[in-house]
Amino acid sequence: MILGFLAEGPLHGYELRRRMNRLHGYARAISDGTIYPAINRLIASGALLQTLETGRGATTRRTLHLTERGHEQLLQRLRAASGHDITDGARFFIVLAFLSLLPDDFERRAVLQRRLDFLDQPVGFFFDADRPLRAAEITDPYRQGILVTARAARRAELTWLRDQLGPTSRSVREQT
Amino acid sequence: MILGFLAEGPLHGYELRRRMNRLHGYARAISDGTIYPAINRLIASGALLQTLETGRGATTRRTLHLTERGHEQLLQRLRAASGHDITDGARFFIVLAFLSLLPDDFERRAVLQRRLDFLDQPVGFFFDADRPLRAAEITDPYRQGILVTARAARRAELTWLRDQLGPTSRSVREQT
């Protein structure tokens, strides 16, 4: 997220923190104690550069810039998004938020395709022995709620993904 | 999750781990190095008891039991669910999975109501200065996707929650 927001232009740490919390904080706020050390690790690793603004009356404030190396690192993470970045909805959203930064359309589609492949597997949270229970078989109303809302979310995202990935080559022919 | 599954009956650590990964692992698998230390912390704190099964040929296996204290701790966490347990969808699902264990219907409804209050606020991930952008104003197709799918998920859950919380007292009177 830090690399992504800075790819859009230099920012102060404070403004970066605000944007991060807006994108992710609806579920879970990211604290200062998480963000500032993370920024400093990225500076230490050469992904970011900071220009200190001394001379102004305010507390030393800094502007953060993405280096060429940081930019390459970001593209690599987007390109290679897999594992939790694909399966965890909140993490996938972060990937999506910056996916436009990947210049290669083929690579962008590959990321969406991986998410689609993952979502194409049916969800199952509760089991009888090893058989996944269908919503109708679950008597607990709250567990039913989990299944119902998870499935609605999954369907909505699948619809969007299929629309993005576009009609298959066969349907394209049919449509014309 | 540990307390919740054990409230349904004693389990071996291994079976507990399987159930935890089924409920939560679709997004993110929980590793042994997370689960076993967590179980041992709960034993140390008096929430769980273990009975070792020696004498069998297999590797020492243990059965975990929820203590009265652990049960009370679980109910307290369910009752008092707030903060991230309400705002983070994945965490709220865990709360939901065990909410039936709360005997008081009034308390259960209060938990659902807190989630409803949270979801009732409109979602906004991207901003122009301080004004949240509507889906139509966002040109980036992937960011549009975030908004579109997040809103569909939110609507589905709101529908379920409103249905659960049921007709208001006024409509109940109307229905009779």
Add this chain to the structure above:
DNA sequence: ACTAACATGTAATCTGTTACATGATTGA
């Protein structure tokens, strides 16, 4: 005068992940 927002940082503590380590049982 006070509050909110701006602006950054550290330390203690806790928790999670990964990798490593061990060993039994069951079925192909």
Add this chain to the structure above:
DNA sequence: TCAATCATGTAACAGATTACATGTTAGT
């Protein structure tokens, strides 16, 4: 005999959270 599943554990490292700590600027 080989692989998968059962079954549990530790150690090193990384990362997150909370609380504390400091100070400015702008508006009421």
